[in-house]
Amino acid sequence: MSPTVVPAIPAVHREVRLADRVEGELTARHFTIAEVPVPEPRDGEVLVRNRLMAVTAVMRSQMTGIRLPMPSFVPGEALWGAAVGEVVAAPGGGFTPGDLVQHPCGWREFAAVDASRVRRLDPDALPTAAAHLSQGATAWGALRRAAEVRPGDTVFISGAAGGVGSMAGQLARRLGAGRVVGSTGSERKAARLRAELGYDDTIVRGAGPIERQLRRAAPGGIDVLLDTVGGEQLTAALAVARPDARFALVGALSGQLGGDRGDIAPVELDPGLIITRRVALRGFGLHAHPDLPQEWTKEFGQGLREGTLVFPHALLKGIEQAPQALRELTQGRHIGAVLVAL
Structure with a gap:
């Protein structure tokens, strides 16, 4: 050679x-x-x-x-x-x-x-x-390790058209989710999420209250949240959470992409709901999992070559x-x- x-x-x-x-x-x-x-x-x-x-x-x-x-x-x-x-x-x-x-x-x-x-x-x-x-390694780690997606779960992914979210819908499906719902900023993006990226249904910011849209898209509630946004979407997810739901928090786009407050995305959560429904909220960062990139690369390479991931x-x-x-x-x-x- x-x-x-x-x-x-x-x-x-x-x-x-x-x-x-x-x-x-x-x-x-x-x-x-x-x-x-x-x-x-x-x-x-x-x-x-x-x-x-x-x-x-x-x-x-x-x-x-x-x-x-x-x-x-x-x-x-x-x-x-x-x-x-x-x-x-x-x-x-x-x-x-x-x-x-x-x-x-x-x-x-x-x-x-x-x-x-x-x-x-x-x-x-x-x-x-x-x-x-x-950014699939973050999506993979959050869904598999932090939220522990199980077969049949209903999964909600906020910011579904972003670098993490565009991979997360596909990966939730790969992990056995029964229904996958994502949020995005336009109907144009929502259509692509449903047609190409593993999403069963979508909610669109600005098309009405997030909680109302989420209840329509996930009438039985959600088992898993992968949250890249924070703000109103996190509050809505908690309102429709099933007992023992698992939330993986990886970003705060509601603050990062607007105004001059950087990543500040304040949100009021109802502790009563968290306690009575036994909702687990867990922050996830790739830096804390140094072995994950190698695991993800193997999974990603296989999926890309098989055509099961894009x-x-x-x-x-x-x-x-x-x-x-x-x-x-x-x-x-x-x-x-x-x-x-x-």
């Missing part, structure tokens, strides 16, 4: 920086694209040529400066996020030029990353490199399109993950 040929490393590359804190609508003026020298990796670092990156809703919150469970972006400095690329230099050892890897330093064409934060990927594990940036995503091309990609995500223009090819 001939050795992998690694392209020459240029002297400069581009990175996207935060120009100003976000208050209100996210616009082009909040970003700048800078041309800077390609970093020199130090011992223990890996230099990666980024090929793909993901944008996610929490990035808008990181641009506001409010307190979050993860670091905020800093004005004048490059943003970051999940990216896939190939190793071009690895003076610290452990990696070889040409290795396909994933790491958290996107929003730039080259990244010098501490080797401990770089995960080697099997190029044959998934049909495309882009699939490694699916990976809904939008792909914009060029690092100069990364700010637009995040803006389009916050505007709800896409179904599934939003990626940028660098």
Whole structure:
């Protein structure tokens, strides 16, 4: 087998920086694209040529400066996020030029990353490199480990057209759910969720009270909630919860995509309902399950090759399109993950 040929490393590359804190609508003026020298990796670092990156809703919150469970972006400095690329230099050892890897330093064409934060990927594990940036691992872990979906369950997934939700409907069905209901922001998206992504019924924000719509879509109540939204949708889910329902909370989109309060999504819950119906509410984060990405990749690869799973995503091309990609995500223009090819 001939050795992998690694392209020459240029002297400069581009990175996207935060120009100003976000208050209100996210616009082009909040970003700048800078041309800077390609970093020199130090011992223990890996230099990666980024090929793909993901944008996610929490990035808008990181641009506001409010307190979050993860670091905020800093004005004048490059943003970051999940990216896939190939190793071009690895003076610290452990990696070889040409290795396909994933790491958290996107929003730039080259990244010098501490080797401990770089995960080697099997190029044959998934049909495309882009699939490694699916948020399906979160959906899989929340449904399988946190909510423990059982055969016959009625499952409600809020934010069903997002990166997590667009995978979650398919996965709830894969785990044996008897009925799957999702919420989204438009009838156009709702139709695709029902036709393509495993949903039996949908509720649409703005088409009437969420609780009333949910009672229509799940007349017998729900056994499982995978919540990416919070707010009114979490309250409605509790109102229609069956005894011993299991709620997995993974996001707070009701705050992340609106106003200037970042991820704050206050909600009033009725403790009487939680107690009398024995509802279990559990937060779920992928970072607490380091073994899950490998488990998910195996499941995802099998499903993609069999045609039993699909990976809904939008792909914009060029690092100069990364700010637009995040803006389009916050505007709800896409179904599934939003990626940028660098």
